């Protein structure tokens with residue numbers, strides 16, 4: 158595509174050089190640049206793309222988008238105010254505005270995004286639809302699975318996936334839209350048919366500083382939709398968002414259990430195998446059973462059902478689809494092989510998620526709950542002591558360990574968790590090495606106990622320093638069970 162076409166209608170500060178040149182690819186990482194590519198300099202958190210302009214030119218870049226003045230006559234230089242935003246608009250243009258043709262549904266909120274996307278995909282696929290999915294665990298183009306580096310990809314990667322989905326004749330794409338993506342402009346230029354808000358509880362405050370900023374980032378999604386917005390009004394922040402967006406032209410549908418809402422649930426029953434409840438929608442009432450336990454499953458399934466209904470399935474078809482639904486990797490995943498006690502792997506890595514999962518487990522626990530968990534390094538530090546306090550309060554015993562310490566000292570993270578737990582109990586042990594921690598929990602577990610291994614869910618690696626080592630809570634639990642003669 159010609160550079161001048163890519164720049165059409167994009168606000169620039171200054172252009173130096175020829176814009177009548179053919180651009181055959183666009184990158185924000187100089188290391189990926191090849192001949193006749195456009196390099197976009199992003200001001201990062203660790204470094205800045207502006208330091209890699211020479212590298213990009215040496216590799217073949219013929220044009221540079223930059224926020225700073227650049228002294229070079231070798232290539233075309235386009236100076237802009239906000240390179241991340243311009244990158245998203247250029248990406249959209251380069252891949253021929255895929256979301257104008259592809260129906261995309263965006264899910265945002267602190268917890269439940271992955272769960273809802275998998276539920277919708279499963280129901281739609283049951284009825285023969287060709288579904289695309291973009292999110293934390295993997296990206297899916299129908300049956301083709303692609304590695305996901307982030308929950309919401311950078312704009313260039315995102316638009317490329319959309320374009321590929323169109324080529325593969327995907328009917329609908331359902332995606333997680335993270336607050337980082339909304340704040341950093343990764344989804345600028347995207348159009349969504351439906352936007353969903355799950356909930357907002359403390360997380361990522363290292364990035365957003367406070368809950369108001371965090372909510373305002375999430376809120377941006379609901380200004381990008383064309384068909385409807387679906388909001389959880391039991392959530393304090395959901396209610397604020399619903400209030401603000403109800404004046405928009407796009408219809409608002411609310412859901413909840415406690416508050417008055419368009420879609421609501423009654424007669425809720427939770428056991429270790431799943432949840433049973435009645436869903437009430439303006440178009441009818443149905444009795445629902447889902448094989449994923451936890452009251453939060455009700456909050457996830459309600460918007461999933463509404464989405465499928467809006468996409469054209471009848472309530473009866475949706476119910477049949479729900480019956481065939483498989484579990485979601487690493488979300489309340491019970492390790493079936495282990496029988497003496499229950500071992501559950503779950504991705505609860507925020508205070509609210511941990512509280513919910515432990516409350517749910519308490520409802521059907523016949524004996525003790527043992528929780529194994531840690532907190533991620535180079536992430537929000539404020540959640541650590543809170544999660545410690547929650548585990549101490551809701552578990553009979555806690556084993557505090559490591560969860561991707563990244564570049565931080567694992568013991569310092571654990572100390573912060575301990576500062577919370579010791580306020581409420583002394584029934585805990587620190588075992589820094591995650592495998593040894595799981596082993597310890599399985600050694601002390603008695604018949605009918607429940608071990609919750611929280612925080613990593615589907616993850617198959619543990620990042621310690623810069624090393625990304627293989628680690629899968631589910632495989633580790635099975636390996637230990639074999640060694641201990643439990644299976």
Ligand SMILES: CC(=O)N[C@H]1[C@@H](OP(=O)(O)OP(=O)(O)OC[C@H]2O[C@@H](n3ccc(=O)[nH]c3=O)[C@H](O)[C@@H]2O)O[C@H](CO)[C@@H](O)[C@@H]1O[C@H](C)C(=O)N[C@@H](C)C(=O)N[C@H](CCC(=O)O)C(=O)O
Pocket residue numbers: 185186187188198199200201202203204205206207209306307308309310311335336337338341
């Ligand atoms: C906080 C955050 O979002 N950081 C993003 C940010 O990284 P950064 O600012 O540290 O980048 P940097 O390393 O300083 O590099 C700056 C620029 O120089 C470029 N560079 C660098 C080296 C080189 O040789 N050549 C070169 O061109 C880099 O490609 C980059 O464009 O910009 C990068 C490029 O755009 C992103 O990849 C990176 O995401 C990192 C990997 C990340 O961990 N993000 C997480 C926090 C995140 O986004 N999480 C949300 C989900 C959260 C949730 O759902 O709970 C997500 O959507 O995944």
Ligand SMILES: Nc1ncnc2c1ncn2[C@@H]1O[C@H](COP(=O)(O)OP(=O)(O)OP(=O)(O)O)[C@@H](O)[C@H]1O
Pocket residue numbers: 266267268269270271272273293308333355356453454456457487488489503504505506509510511513514614
């Ligand atoms: N609706 C919900 N409300 C509260 N907690 C939930 C909800 N749904 C799931 N959880 C808890 O949060 C964990 C993460 O769920 P899920 O992966 O669906 O969230 P997510 O929003 O995709 O998270 P991430 O931001 O990390 O991508 C689950 O393992 C469960 O413990």
Ligand SMILES: N[C@H](CCC[C@H](N)C(=O)O)C(=O)O
Pocket residue numbers: 308506532533534536560561612613616
């Ligand atoms: N999307 C979240 C995932 C956290 C998962 C947890 N295992 C960790 O590494 O902190 C994040 O990047 O903050």
Ligand SMILES: [Mg+2]
Pocket residue numbers: 270271272292293294308333
């Ligand atoms: Mg997710």
